[in-house]
Each structure stands twice: as structure tokens, then as C-alpha cells.
Amino acid sequence: MVHPMLFGNMEIYLIVALCLFALGLYGLISRPGFISMLISVELILNGAGLNFMAFNTFLAPDKTVGATFTLFVMGLAAAEAAICLSIAVAVYRRFRSIIADDISGLKD
Amino acid sequence: MDFTFATEQKFLVLIADIAFVGFIVATLFGGIVAVGARQLIHAVLGLIMSLMGVAGLYVYLGNHFIAAMQILIYVGAVSISMVFAVMLARPPEDAKAKPLMFATKIGSGAVIALFAAFVVGRAVIAHPWVKAATVVKEGTIRQIGENLLTTNVFVFELISLVLLVAITGSVIIAKRGRDNTDQQGGGV
Structure with missing residues (x-):
């Protein structure tokens, strides 16, 4: 019998998902634009999905649950992306900018 | 598996x-x-x-x-x-x-992300993960479909409703912005 060196370990998947989450968190805080922040949120959601699938494959007794949940996360991410992008386009039409710090009409 | x-x-x-x-x-x-x-x-x-x-x-x-x-x-x-x-x-x-x-933002973002990665990474490595003793369902596409339409059918319908509302709302939001621009006389 042969065991694979890498792709049979759950920790590798979890650490890749953790790296995706950390990259997304960094981008969410440091990037100023709306669309860049949306890209970072997508990275975070992908990390969560990868985590669900890793636990599903290696640990769960009922292996339909993680797949179902990952599908739901994908659907919610699609809905969120549609809303965010339309808000970005509407904000750009009104303010001529999609930098989040520039949209401060209520402050002045 | x-x-x-x-x-x-x-x-x-x-x-x-x-x-x-x-x-x-x-x-x-x-x-x-x-x-x-x-x-x-x-x-x-x-x-x-x-x-x-x-x-x-x-x-x-x-x-x-x-x-x-x-x-x-x-x-x-x-x-x-x-x-x-x-x-x-x-x-x-x-x-x-x-x-x-921008430099301040990059610094704070890097610090927060590294801190979160460090904490969660230590938990991932230190925790002893326990495998389930018996596998109830193997997770084939047929079983996923049955699960979607029996156990989780309420969530499934709710997701479809959320998607419908999201698509309609995004169309309305984007269209209203276009009307405003046309009234001001400045087309894109």
C-alpha cells in the first residue's frame, strides 16, 4: 500500500485555507477600493469553503453535509457579489470614485 | 474516502x-x-x-x-x-x-492578518483531529441532491429567494443611478 506524502493530510488543506483567510483579511483592511474589498471577501469565503470540504472529507460521518454547505456558501457569495458590484457602479456614477474613504458625503 | x-x-x-x-x-x-x-x-x-x-x-x-x-x-x-x-x-x-x-492601512492590515493566522494556525496544528468511526453516507452526487431536496429543502428554497432578491435589487440599484446621471445631463 502507498500513502501520498501530501494530499492525504488534512492539516495541509486547513493551512492553505488559513492562508486564504489571512490574505483576504489583509486585503479587506488595506485595500481602499470597493471592488478590491469585494475580491478580498471572496478569498475569505473560499477559505471557509475549503475548510468545510476538508473537514467533510476527512472527519465527517455524513459526507453530504459539507458539500451542501459549501454550495450554500457559493450561492450566498454570488448574491453578495451581485449586490456589491451594483452598489459600486451606482456609487461611481454619483461620486465619480469608488475609493471607500472618498464616499463621505454625510460627514461634511 | x-x-x-x-x-x-x-x-x-x-x-x-x-x-x-x-x-x-x-x-x-x-x-x-x-x-x-x-x-x-x-x-x-x-x-x-x-x-x-x-x-x-x-x-x-x-x-x-x-x-x-x-x-x-x-x-x-x-x-x-x-x-x-x-x-x-x-x-x-x-x-x-x-x-x-495607505502605509498605515497596509501596516495595520498586515499586523491583524498575521495575528489571526498565528492564532488559528496554532489551533490547527495543536488540535488532535478525531476521525468519525463510521461513514453513514459516502457523499455521491445523488446523495447530495437527495439531501438538498429533503433535509435541507428549506435552506435551498431560501437561497433561491435570496438570489432572486439580490438580482432584482442589483438591477434596480444600478438602473436608478443611470437615471440620476441622465437627469443631470452628464452621460458616462
Whole structure:
């Protein structure tokens, strides 16, 4: 019998998902634009999905649950992306900018 | 799913391991490009690369259906609509805006992300993960479909309602902005 060196370990998947989450968190805080922040949120959601699938494959007794949940996360991410992008386009039409710090009409 | 293979498949397992490293590198490099690129369109391309890498990891986890859905939904729908939004709302270069504030943001973002990665990473490595004793369902596409339409049917319908509301709302939001621009007489 042969065991694979890498792709049979759950920790590798979890650490890749953790790296995706950390990259997304960094981008969410440091990037100023709306669309860049949306890209970072997508990275975070992908990390969560990868985590669900890793636990599903290696640990769960009922292996339909993680797949179902990952599908739901994908659907919610699609809905969120549609809303965010339309808000970005509407904000750009009104303010001529999609930098989040520039949209401060209520402050002045 | 157990990850043991016959001895005569040793070479194939080695190739699969190398390809696995390739998918991980694609995921992480794409993620770095997605959060670090100067041009927004490069960030979207990096996101696409990262999503394809994650789809490859789903294949390694033995779930081809989720991998196909990942490519269809994320790469086919979300990324393409992002490209449309990038073209409709032309952003100025991010870095030139306010250099000092940008440096502060990068510093705080790096500190918070590294702290979160350190804490969660220690928990991942230290925790003894316990495998389930018996496997109730193997997770075939048929079982996923039955689960979607029996146990989780309420969530399934709710997701479809959320998607309908989201699509209608995004159309209304984007259309109202266009009407305002036309009234002011400044077309794009």
C-alpha cells in the first residue's frame, strides 16, 4: 500500500485555507477600493469553503453535509457579489470614485 | 474516502503529489496577486487563478461536483461580473491617492492578518483531529441532491429567494443611478 506524502493530510488543506483567510483579511483592511474589498471577501469565503470540504472529507460521518454547505456558501457569495458590484457602479456614477474613504458625503 | 493506493500506483501518486503542490502554489500566488496588485484588473485575474487552484484542491478532496460548481459559479459568474464592474466604474490608481494613510492601512492590515493566522494556525496544528468511526453516507452526487431536496429543502428554497432578491435589487440599484446621471445631463 502507498500513502501520498501530501494530499492525504488534512492539516495541509486547513493551512492553505488559513492562508486564504489571512490574505483576504489583509486585503479587506488595506485595500481602499470597493471592488478590491469585494475580491478580498471572496478569498475569505473560499477559505471557509475549503475548510468545510476538508473537514467533510476527512472527519465527517455524513459526507453530504459539507458539500451542501459549501454550495450554500457559493450561492450566498454570488448574491453578495451581485449586490456589491451594483452598489459600486451606482456609487461611481454619483461620486465619480469608488475609493471607500472618498464616499463621505454625510460627514461634511 | 481513504488515501491509500496500490503499490504499483506509486509513480502516479508521486505525480499527483507534485500536481497538488502546483495547485497550492496557484491558490496562494493568485491570492497574493488578488490583494497586492496595483491594477484592479490584475487583482481580478489573480482571484480567478486562486479560485481555479481551490477547485483543483476540491478535486483532490474527492468531490468533483463541488469543483465543477466552483468553476461555474465563481470563475464563470462572479469573476466575469467583476470584470464588467471594473470596466463600468473606472477606478484611479489605488496607491497614488494618499501615501501616508495607505502605509498605515497596509501596516495595520498586515499586523491583524498575521495575528489571526498565528492564532488559528496554532489551533490547527495543536488540535488532535478525531476521525468519525463510521461513514453513514459516502457523499455521491445523488446523495447530495437527495439531501438538498429533503433535509435541507428549506435552506435551498431560501437561497433561491435570496438570489432572486439580490438580482432584482442589483438591477434596480444600478438602473436608478443611470437615471440620476441622465437627469443631470452628464452621460458616462
